[in-house]
Amino acid sequence: MARVFNFNPGPSTLPLDVLKKVQEELIDYKGTGMSIIESSHRSPEYDEVNESAMSLAREIFGLGDDYHVLFMTGGASSQFALIPLNFMGEGQMGAYVDTGTWSTKAIKEANIIGKAHLAGSSKDDGYTFIPKQDQLDIPSDAAYLHITTNNTIKGTQYHYTPDSKGLPLMADMSSDIASRQLDYTKFDLVYAGAQKNLGPSGVTLVLIKDSLLQKAKTDLPSMFMYKTYADKKSLYNTPPSFSVYVLKLVLEWIKGQGGLAGVEKINRAKQERIYQMLDLNPDYFKGTVQEDSRSWMNITLRMPTEDLEKKFIAEAKAAGFVGLKGHRSVGGVRVSLYNAMPLEGAEKLAEFMDKFKKDNPA
Ligand SMILES: *Cc1c(COP(=O)(O)O)cnc(C)c1O
Numbered sequence: 001m002a003r004v005f006n007f008n009p010g011p012s013t014l015p016l017d018v019l020k021k022v023q024e025e026l027i028d029y030k031g032t033g034m035s036i037i038e039s040s041h042r043s044p045e046y047d048e049v050n051e052s053a054m055s056l057a058r059e060i061f062g063l064g065d066d067y068h069v070l071f072m073t074g075g076a077s078s079q080f081a082l083i084p085l086n087f088m089g090e091g092q093m094g095a096y097v098d099t100g101t102w103s104t105k106a107i108k109e110a111n112i113i114g115k116a117h118l119a120g121s122s123k124d125d126g127y128t129f130i131p132k133q134d135q136l137d138i139p140s141d142a143a144y145l146h147i148t149t150n151n152t153i154k155g156t157q158y159h160y161t162p163d164s165k166g167l168p169l170m171a172d173m174s175s176d177i178a179s180r181q182l183d184y185t186k187f188d189l190v191y192a193g194a195q196k197n198l199g200p201s202g203v204t205l206v207l208i209k210d211s212l213l214q215k216a217k218t219d220l221p222s223m224f225m226y227k228t229y230a231d232k233k234s235l236y237n238t239p240p241s242f243s244v245y246v247l248k249l250v251l252e253w254i255k256g257q258g259g260l261a262g263v264e265k266i267n268r269a270k271q272e273r274i275y276q277m278l279d280l281n282p283d284y285f286k287g288t289v290q291e292d293s294r295s296w297m298n299i300t301l302r303m304p305t306e307d308l309e310k311k312f313i314a315e316a317k318a319a320g321f322v323g324l325k326g327h328r329s330v331g332g333v334r335v336s337l338y339n340a341m342p343l344e345g346a347e348k349l350a351e352f353m354d355k356f357k358k359d360n361p362a
Helices: 015-024 045-061 075-087 101-113 226-231 241-256 259-280 306-318 341-357
Strands: 067-072 093-098 115-121 145-148 169-172 189-193 204-209 298-302 331-338
Touching: 015 115, 015 306, 045 067, 045 204, 045 241, 045 259, 067 226, 075 093, 075 101, 075 169, 075 204, 093 101, 101 115, 101 145, 101 169, 115 189, 169 204, 204 226, 204 298, 241 259, 306 331
Parallel strands: 093 115, 093 145, 145 169, 169 189
Antiparallel strands: 067 204, 189 204, 298 331
16 A cells, blocks of 8 residues: 655645544444445434544634534635624624635625724735734724635644734634644634545535624524534434544544644644754745744745756655645645644655755756
8 A cells, every 4th residue: 555645735645544443334334234324314323423522622622611612614715705604793893813724715705794904914925924912903893703724725824812902803724723822712713624634635624602603693694604504413313424423533632642742743843844844945945934933844945946846856755754735825835734744754855855956956
């Protein structure tokens, strides 16, 4: 069996142990004579999957009963619209920090439903940094403050949690959820498409504080209300059962790694290994973002020429390191180091980068 080191930005690598477990359980799930994806979402087997995924999430993120764990569909992209739809009052604004493509999309949806107030932006500098607290302008009458904790395309990440000045704090954590220790209770709503750090595509994890949920609108179509998912334990309609099942296995895997503390330790070592190559060779592997805003999850860089970038990506692929091409909107190289990428992957890639540089002088 030849598994590559998969640096894809999403969908992305999953823990091998999880894949093996899926394979082992696929044909006959726990003696039912059928797979979990052939089972009713009202069956006791699925109920157990759903319940344990919710309680594992609470445990891992350090949340009490004052938070609901929801499994939704439509990706993070639907959350861009659902948040203003549920929480923007008549004539009210949502405050948004614009840190790149995904924030921009969230702002676009907010402006369709109501109005977005720009609380901060790094657009004029090509989204190369995360605005600091004192650069934020948070109107006291806004409905909420929305941030994107990790910018998958631009390669920046928050290394502090903004003070939202009493407003509910909403965060798109699609590409760094569960990657490090973080006080999740500072957030009122967290959402993440599962396909980066948590599992397959198809399910979106939402963590929502009950006090916020109580303020949500109740006159929307059922499928567009957070309340529906909270009241029905995400079983109002047919859930993406396979994705939730794999997500549960990934949460078990995270717990087995020692929870967020254990995962953080490995993630810290991984990004150090790659950024070290950038710092040692600043004219060859040119980081695209400011040092204090560097992402641990998506490391973006440019090389001396586009030809060298192409050669690097092609030779890396041939050597078993796939998915290193930068997003089509920015070009260059992107090294995605999600939770399931083993330390060995980052170490081997760093060695490959070193050798490539020696073999291909600029
Ligand atoms: C990938 C990504 C999205 C888009 O997620 P979908 O599930 O495809 O809608 C949104 N935000 C961030 C930060 C992402 O990384």
